[in-house]
Amino acid sequence: MVGAVLAPFTFGLSFFLLGMYAMRTGFQNLAGKKMADWLARFTRTPMHSFWVGLLSTFVLQSSSAVTVLTIGLTHAGMINFAQTVGIILGTNVGTTVTTELIALRLETFAVPMLLAGVALWLMPNRLTRCTGLVVAGFGLIFLGIDTMQVMAKPLQQSETFRSLFLESRHSIWLGLLTGTVFTGLIHSSSATTAITMGLMSHQVLSMETALAIVLGANIGTCFTAVIASIGTNAASRQVAWCHTLFNVAGALLFLPFLTQLAAISAALTDSPSMQIAHSQTIFNVVCSVAALPFAHQIAAVIRWIVPDRRKT
Template identity: 80%
Template sequence: MIVSILAPFTIGLCFFLFGMYAMRTGFQNLAGKKMEQWMARFTRTPYHSFWIGLIATFVLQSSSAVTVLTIGLTNAGIIQFAQTVGIILGTNLGTTVTTELVALKLESFAIPMLLVGVALWLMPRPTVRCTGLVIAGFGLIFLGIDTLKLMAKPLEQSETFRSLFLESSHSIWIGLITGVIFTALIHSGSATTVITMGLLSHQILSMETALAIVLGANVGTCFTAVIAAIGTNTASKQVAWCHTLFNVAGAVVFLPFLSQLALVSAFLTSSPSMQIAHSQTIFNLICSMVALPFVPQIARFIQWLIPDKRKPPTPTAVWIKKKTG
C-alpha cells in the first residue's frame, strides 16, 4: 500500500518539478536576459509593476523566482522597495496561468509534446532549442500529472488516509497549514495545487478542504523569498515580508468564505480541477485588484513595520564629507 502510493507520488512529483524547471529555463533563455532590464525600466507606477510581475511570473513559471529576482534587484539598488509592491501583486495572479493550463487536462498530449520538444532541442539554432525546452517542459508537467493520478486509487482505499482527511475536513485551518508546509518543503505552489486537484477529482477531499490547501500553498510560496532575503539589505527584507504578509492576510480574509468561493467556481464549471483553478484565479484577482489602488499606503506600512535601522547622516557629517571629499 505504501509503495503503491509513494512510488507514483515521488516519480510524478519529480516529472512535474523537472518539467517546471525545463520550461522556466527555456523561457529564461528566450526572454529572461531582458527580464531584469524590463523590471528596472517598467516599474515606474504600481500598474506597470503589476503587469511586469504578472508577465515575469508566466515567463519564469514561478512566483518565488520572480520574488527572489526582485529581492536581488532591490538589494542592488536598481529598484526601490515602493516599486516592488505592484510586482508582488502581479506575481500572485501570474501563478494562476499555469494552474489554468494544467486544469485543461492535456495529459494525452504529454508524450507527443515531450518527443517534439526533444526533437527541437537537438536542432542547432539556440532559439529553436529553447522553444523545444519549453515544449518538453510542458510535456513533462502533464506526464507528472498523469503519474500522480496513479496514487489516487490506493489513497482512496486507505482507511488511515480517509480518516485523516475526514478529520481535516472539519477544520479548514488544518487544510491551510497542510498547504503551507507542503509547499514550503517542495518549493512549488503549482505542484501542491496539482496534487490537490487529483485528490479532489477522486473525492478524497472536500472542495472546502481543497481550497484551504490552495490558499495555504499561496502562503507557502513565500518561504523561498524569506530565505533569499536573509543577509540582504532592509529594502530586500521588506520585499520578502510584504509578499508574505500580503498572502497571509489574503488567505485569512478569504478562509471564512470558502463555501461561497466553491459555489461560484461550481457555477462556472462542473470539472473539479477547473473549479480549483478558477477559485485560485478569483482569489488572487480579487486580492490584487483590491490592493492595487493602495500600493503607496501598503509600502509605507511595510516600511513602518520593518524600518531601515541605518541612521541618516547628521548635517555636520555631511558637511565634513563634502569638505574632505
C-alpha cells in the same frame, strides 16, 4: 524516510543559496546607470509594476522565480522597495496560469540555463560574464527547487502526511495549515494543488476544504522568497515579507467565504480540478486588484514592520 527527505532538502537548499549568490553578484556588476534608469521607467508607478510582475510570471510560469529576481534587483540597488509592491501583486495574478497549466515544469530549464550561464561566464567580455552569472544563478535556483521537490514522493507515501491531508476534510483551518506546511516543505504550490486535485477526483475532500489547502499553498510558496532574502539588505527583506504578509492576509480574508467561492467556481465548470484552478484565479485577481490602489500605503506598513536599522 528521514534520509530520503533530508538529503534532497540539504542539497537543494545549497544549490538554491549558491544560485542566489551568483545571481546577486551578476546583478550588482550589471547595475549601471542606464539599466537602473530603464527599470525605474518601467516600474515608476504601481500599475506599471503590476504589469511587469504579471507578465514576468506569465512568461516564467513561477511567481517564486519573479519574487527571487525582484529580491536580487532590490539587493543590487537597481529598484527600491516601493517599486516592488506592484510587482508582487502582479506575480500573484500571473501565477494563476501555472495552476491552469499545471503540467508545465519550469525546472526542466535548470540545467540548460546553468550550462548557458557557465558558457557565458567563460567569455572575455565583462558584460557577457556578468550576464552569465545571472543566468547560471537562475539555473542553480531552479535546480535547487527541483532537487527539493524530490522530497514530495516520500512525503506523499508517508502515513503522517496522508493522514494530515485526510484529516483536513474536517476543518478548513487544518486545510489551510496543511497547504502551508506541505508547500513550504516541497517548495511547490503546484504540487500541493495537484495532490489536492487528485484527492478531489476521489471525493476525499469537500470543495471548501480543498480550496483552504490551495489558499494555504499560496502562503507556503512564500517560504522560497524568505529563504532568498537571507543575508540581503533591508529592502530585499521587505520584498520577501511583503509577499508573505500579503498572501497571509488575503487567505485569512477569503477563508470565511470559501462556500461562496466554491459556488461561483461550480457555476463556471463541472470539473472539480478546474473549479480549484478557477477559484485560485479569482482569489488572486480579487486580492491583487483590490490592493493595487493602496500600494504606497502597503509599502509604508511593510517598512514599519521590517525597518532599515541603518537608517534609524
